[in-house]
Amino acid sequence: xxxxxxxxxxxxxxxxxxxxxxxxxxxxxxxxxxxxxxxxxxxxxxxxxxxxxxxxxxxxxxxxxxxxxxxxxxxxxxxxxxxxxxxxxxxxxxxxxxxxxxxxxxxxxxxxxxxxxxxxxxxxxxxxxxxxxxxxxxxxxxxxxxxxxxxxxxxxxxxxxxxxxxxxxxxxxxxxxxxxxxxxxxxxxxxxxxxxxxxxxxxxxxxxxxxxxxxxxxxxxxxxxxxxxxxxxxxxxxxxxxxxxxxxxxxxxxxxxxxxxxxxxxxxxxxxxxxxxxxxxxxxxxxxxxxxxxxx
Amino acid sequence: xxxxxxxxxxxxxxxxxxxxxxxxxxxxxxxxxxxxxxxxxxxxxxxxxxxxxxxxxxxxxxxxxxxxxxxxxxxxxxxxxxxxxxxxxxxxxxxxxxxxxxxxxxxxxxxxxxxxxxxxxxxxxxxxxxxxxxxxxxxxxxxxxxxxxxxxxxxxxxxxxxxxxxxxxxxxxxxxxxxxxxxxxxxxxxxxxxxxxxxxxxxxxxxxxxxxxxxxxxxxxxxxxxxxxxxxxxxxxxxxxxxxxxxxxxxxxxxxxxxxxxxxxxxxxxxxxxxxxxxxxxxxxxxxxxxxxxxx
Numbered sequence: 001x002x003x004x005x006x007x008x009x010x011x012x013x014x015x016x017x018x019x020x021x022x023x024x025x026x027x028x029x030x031x032x033x034x035x036x037x038x039x040x041x042x043x044x045x046x047x048x049x050x051x052x053x054x055x056x057x058x059x060x061x062x063x064x065x066x067x068x069x070x071x072x073x074x075x076x077x078x079x080x081x082x083x084x085x086x087x088x089x090x091x092x093x094x095x096x097x098x099x100x101x102x103x104x105x106x107x108x109x110x111x112x113x114x115x116x117x118x119x120x121x122x123x124x125x126x127x128x129x130x131x132x133x134x135x136x137x138x139x140x141x142x143x144x145x146x147x148x149x150x151x152x153x154x155x156x157x158x159x160x161x162x163x164x165x166x167x168x169x170x171x172x173x174x175x176x177x178x179x180x181x182x183x184x185x186x187x188x189x190x191x192x193x194x195x196x197x198x199x200x201x202x203x204x205x206x207x208x209x210x211x212x213x214x215x216x217x218x219x220x221x222x223x224x225x226x227x228x229x230x231x232x233x234x235x236x237x238x239x240x241x242x243x244x245x246x247x248x249x250x251x252x253x254x255x256x257x258x259x260x261x262x263x264x265x266x267x268x269x270x271x272x273x274x275x276x277x278x279x280x281x282x283x284x285x286x287x288x289x290x291x292x293x294x295x296x
Numbered sequence: 297x298x299x300x301x302x303x304x305x306x307x308x309x310x311x312x313x314x315x316x317x318x319x320x321x322x323x324x325x326x327x328x329x330x331x332x333x334x335x336x337x338x339x340x341x342x343x344x345x346x347x348x349x350x351x352x353x354x355x356x357x358x359x360x361x362x363x364x365x366x367x368x369x370x371x372x373x374x375x376x377x378x379x380x381x382x383x384x385x386x387x388x389x390x391x392x393x394x395x396x397x398x399x400x401x402x403x404x405x406x407x408x409x410x411x412x413x414x415x416x417x418x419x420x421x422x423x424x425x426x427x428x429x430x431x432x433x434x435x436x437x438x439x440x441x442x443x444x445x446x447x448x449x450x451x452x453x454x455x456x457x458x459x460x461x462x463x464x465x466x467x468x469x470x471x472x473x474x475x476x477x478x479x480x481x482x483x484x485x486x487x488x489x490x491x492x493x494x495x496x497x498x499x500x501x502x503x504x505x506x507x508x509x510x511x512x513x514x515x516x517x518x519x520x521x522x523x524x525x526x527x528x529x530x531x532x533x534x535x536x537x538x539x540x541x542x543x544x545x546x547x548x549x550x551x552x553x554x555x556x557x558x559x560x561x562x563x564x565x566x567x568x569x570x571x572x573x574x575x576x577x578x579x580x581x582x583x584x585x586x587x588x589x590x591x592x
Contacts, residue, residue, distance in 0.1 A: 025403070068399055068406035072413070075378035082371035100398050102429050103364055104459035107321070110364035117368070133398050135431045135454060137461030158431060163400035165433030168482070169475060174468040179475065182465065 005129055005154030006226055010198035010251050012061050012094060018284045019250065019291075021096065021228070022056050022276075023258025024049050024065040024084065028073075030263050032272045042073055042080045048272075049084040052262050053091055055273035059280035062094035062128070064228075064256050085127060094128040096228060096254075100158060101144075102133035108140050112147035129154035131206055131228070134183050138190075145190060145203060154202035154226070157190075159183045159218055162208025162231030180214065184221040191225055200226050200252060207245065209237025209255065216244045219252075227253040233260030233283070239290035250291045257283055301425055301450030302522055306494035306547050308357050308390060314580045315546065315587075317392065317524070318352050318572075319554025320345050320361040320380065324369075326559050328568045338369055338376045344568075345380040348558050349387055351569035355576035358390035358424070360524075360552050381423060390424040392524060392550075396454060397440075398429035404436050408443035425450035427502055427524070430479050434486075441486060441499060450498035450522070453486075455479045455514055458504025458527030476510065480517040487521055496522050496548060503541065505533025505551065512540045515548075523549040529556030529579070535586035546587045553579055 013019060026045040028036060035044040053063060065088075070081035088095050101111040115130040132144050132155050144155045160170055160180040170180040177185075184205065191201030201224045207215050209231035219227070227245040231237040232255045245253035261283065265275035309315060322341040324332060331340040349359060361384075366377035384391050397407040411426040428440050428451050440451045456466055456476040466476040473481075480501065487497030497520045503511050505527035515523070523541040527533040528551045541549035557579065561571035 027402075027406075066399075066403055066406075068397075068403045068410070071374065071410035072406040074410050074413075075375040076372065077410070078367065078374045079371040100429075101364075102396050102398070102431075103362075104457065106323075107362055107364045110323075110362075110368040114364070114367035114370050114373070117370075133396075133429050133431050135398075135429050135465060136457050136459055137464030137466070139459050139461040161400065161432050163432055163435050165435040168433030169431060169478065170433070172470040172472075172475065172478065174470055176468075179465060179468065182468065186464070 004152050004194070004196040005148065005202040006200040007196040007198050008128070008152070009061070009094060009226060009254070010196070010200065013251060016061050017288065018059055018061045019246070019254050019287050020060040020280055020284045021062045021064050021254045021256040022052065022060045022261050022280060023098070023230075023256045024052065024063055024262065025069050025258040027069060030266065032265060042076060045070070045073060046080050046083050050087045051273055052276050053084075053088050053093065055277040056261060056280040057091045057093055059277065059284045060093060062096055062254055063088045064096045064098045064258075066258070067097060067099040096156065097127040097130045100131050100133045102136050102140050104136060105139045105143060109143040109147070112144045116147045116151050116153050126151060127153070129156060129204070131156045131158065133158050134186065138186070141190065145194070148202060149194070154204060156204040156206050156226075156228040157183060157187050159187065159205040160207050160211055160214045162210045162235055162237070166208065166211075180218065181221060184218050187225055188222045195224050198251060200224055204228055206230065209242045210235055212241040212244065215242070219244055229253055229255045233257040239286045242287070243290040243294045246291045246294070248295045250288070255283075255287055300448050300490070300492040301444065301498040302496040303492040303494050304424070304448070305357070305390060305522060305550070306492070306496065309547060309550075312357050313584065314355055314357045315542070315550050315583050316356040316576055316580045317358045317360050317550040317552040318348065318356045318557050318576060319394070319526075319552045320348065320359055320558065321554040322365050326562065328561060338372060341366070341369060342376050342379050346383045347569055348572050349380075349384050349389065351573040352557060352576040353387045353389055355573065355580045356389060358392055358550055359384045360392045360394045360554075362554070363393060363395040392452065393423040393426045396427050396429050398432050398436050400432060401435045401439060405439035405443070408440045412443045412447050412449050422447060423449070425452060425500070427452045427454065429454050430482065434482070437486065441490070444498060445490070450500060452500040452502050452524040453479060453483050455483065455501040456503050456507055456510045458506045458531055458533070462504065462507075476514065477517060480514050483521055484518045491520050494547060496520055500524055502526065505538045506531055508533075508537040508540065511538070515540055525549055525551045529553040535582045538583070539586040539590045542587045542590070544591045546584070551583055
């Protein structure tokens with residue numbers, strides 16, 4: 001039995017003293033000119049993402065490839081994504097695939113197999129965790145958990161997302177609380193039998209940095225769930241907004257930044273790898289300081 | 297400006313006198329032995345799906361490739377899917393990509409580009425419509441609509457899905473109705489500026505055949521939306537359950553069957569193409585009869 005995702009993440013967080021997740025959102029129009037001028041866009045994207053991994057691996061605990069940006073390079077974009085994922089794993093970074101998948105039972109199982117299964121032609125490039133949309137209810141989520149269990153993987157269920165319109169459905173009040181609170185209770189239930197030695201389960205939740213008040217509420221409803229917190233940096237969330245996601249030992253969450261790290265060179269000028277490394281290091285230190293202040 | 301999706305679907309429905317959508321869910325373990333024994337699974341899946349298209353094109357109005365089953369053939373499964381999509385379009389079938397995608401603005405745009413954009417390397421294999429998950433609210437859906445508008449495409453927003461646990465979130469009551477009713481009102485609003493000459497908009501909704509009462513309610517809330525109705529056949533929905541999705545002219549919906557058509561040979565024995573053709577023809581006639589009875 002592989003070590004559980006939550007325990008692997010806790011161990012890596014402690015060992016690296018980092019809570020940084022580097023979001024890999026490769027947009028051809030934002031790549032440095034040495035890449036964007038190439039005629040082979042797929043190759044450029046793979047080399048750029050691997051360059052980011054090289055530059056930030058010392059300061060991050062995980063990477064989060066965003067499937068959309070690879071799919072946009074159809075028809076073979078996802079094959080490029082799996083190359084990047086394999087490279088990240090070689091660098092001992094955990095990989096959270098941001099796919100926000102959702103479907104009914106047998107189809108959800110196929111998505112889960114795409115994430116956690118051995119690939120055909122012998123390619124082994126599974127991810128450590130995947131993001132899942134809860135709109136279809138338990139039978140759309142359960143296949144992801146079952147397959148994650150088999151390989152020691154995890155999932156992050158969308159609870160309160162970071163975007164401006166997230167409240168249109170997620171904030172609606174029902175007899176038993178808002179929709180995002182209802183999702184939180186489901187996540188807490190699903191995770192109850194999946195709690196690792198670190199005290200956290202392998203059923204996590206996506207909770208946006210842009211809604212710090214909801215983040216604090218959700219922390220209470222899901223005391224054993226790891227939070228994947230998007231919205232830091234470019235989307236407006238600061239370290240103070242996300243500190244509440246962490247416990248006194250600095251565990252319980254990872255905070256993602258995509259544009260703020262991988263396209264940092266567009267603000268600073270100069271080498272994209274140096275800019276990304278500086279941004280990732282600064283974010284790591286920013287988060288660690290905020291968590292330390294909170295624990296005092 | 298390309299003809300609007302809703303008008304193209306209405307024209308095709310009338311011309312073919314069919315409301316059948318053939319769901320392409322290629323599962324290697326369910327393929328006929330001539331395919332499953334091949335060592336090249338990707339090639340087998342493409343040949344099987346194209347064989348299904350050949351067999352059913354006369355009786356169907358559209359096909360619905362399910363992205364999950366292609367992604368499960370990672371790392372190159374989606375490339376195989378785009379081959380199948382190109383083949384369906386050559387047969388003048390409309391293509392609804394069942395991807396149930398969802399993400400925030402710029403990322404949703406990348407997904408939309410994967411569906412509706414010109415692909416790199418010059419491959420043109422866009423789809424006519426794509427399924428979208430509404431959990432993130434308007435700014436997660438808007439990029440799909442905007443890009444669909446550009447190419448005369450459409451979207452189908454998940455409202456009430458066909459699976460057993462769909463009610464866990466979708467049925468929850470809020471001050472302004474259930475969640476699926478709230479989604480229906482959003483869909484109706486989004487579609488208001490996108491109504492074609494046929495009277496239907498290009499912003500449709502997914503409404504399961506397995507919940508006929510909700511389907512009738514939703515028809516009233518979304519009078520101008522085309523319904524994509526899964527759950528017919530293998531999942532338990534009958535023609536009588538879905539007839540209410542159609543208007544007196546037999547327009548306003550397409551009904552999907554996946555397993556019941558493409559794996560019909562497993563029930564009947566014999567040639568998989570003949571079995572699929574027979575199942576698609578019987579479904580077409582079953583739906584048309586139910587709609588005619590309703591209109592009397």
